[in-house]
Amino acid sequence: MNISEIMNPTIYSISSDKSVSHAAKLMSEYQMDSLVVIDHGEVVGLVTSRDVLTAHPNRIVADAMCNEVHYLLADQNIWEAHHYFLNENARLAIILEDQQVSGMITKEIVDMQIAQYKDPLSGLYRAPYIQFIGESYLQKKIPFHLLFIDLNNFGRINKQYGHPFGDDVIRTYSAVLSSVAEDQGGHLCRYAGDEFVLISTAPDALVEQYIELISRPTDVLDITVSAAVGHVNGYSEPDFFSHSWRELIAQASLASSAIKAQRMESSFS
């Protein structure tokens, strides 16, 4: 989803010579908590409800506004906007299309859209998130480790202990994966039922350690859980960047299935 689909095409603006109390009145009228400050057709700053609360109402907007203005492009997607707002600690951005101001977007609107891509059970993002990260890395030619993590015997856990308990396992296991992913600056999602995908740019040795840790049987809620991890190493894989995201995810999931099959074989032999 692109920013142009969710942005507000109306720019709520004020000029810098107006009073702070006038800005507060406009914010209340427009039901907005920020106004773009425009002088002679040029964007010069941003005044927020916080500025209005802290500045004397008699001051002019020029003395209360923040000069730092954030810009995003209309064809950028919501994940890029989400990351931008987080990294820049911004709350509002002006949208440019063909170098012209075409609208504005707030962090709240982006967050609301992003929330739709969150899995309510695990609190992790769903598959479209990891696809966005993967595709943007591929586009920028940034190599990465792709890990497809598939819980072993999860169907059996559901059958033996009931689905609510299975949900608890997913929730707890997600929290464990999430903390490890955060430690190495990785991106994690719940891909489907008991499958997770992680993208990491950490050094090989650390990723190997991580795979070893996940594959090892671990006690979760008084039962032992393990996972089969399919790994595609973008740093050593030949022609890594010639593959599409779809091909890479297929490769990683097949690798995970192969490990599972291997384990099944060895447990019967």
Add this chain to the structure above:
Amino acid sequence: MFGDSSVYSRKATLSLKISEFEVPPMQDLLIIGRKAPIGPEAVRRMAEALSPEQFTLLKIDHPKIEAVLLRNSILQMMDEKLLMKIILEESERMISESMVLRSELKIALSVQREVDLL
């Protein structure tokens, strides 16, 4: 008992005090508190409108004072850092965040030279 003959009137007294408006009204310098009703940019615009190119606004990092507006001619006579040090030392004792102080600042040069007689 009140009859029709009673008189009711309302009067206003007008009082005028006329004096010359000094241009500019802010003398040599203005010290602007962080929460003053008029901020540095408004002060700069006012000074620029009343006396173009005669004042300079200096924003400063101080807990109570946000900026100082200074007459350019003073800055030409004295080192800016030394001047600001003196202004801040003297004004920070009486200014609060919500105040704007104005001040007259005159520099008088006193010279005494000793020369050899021919």
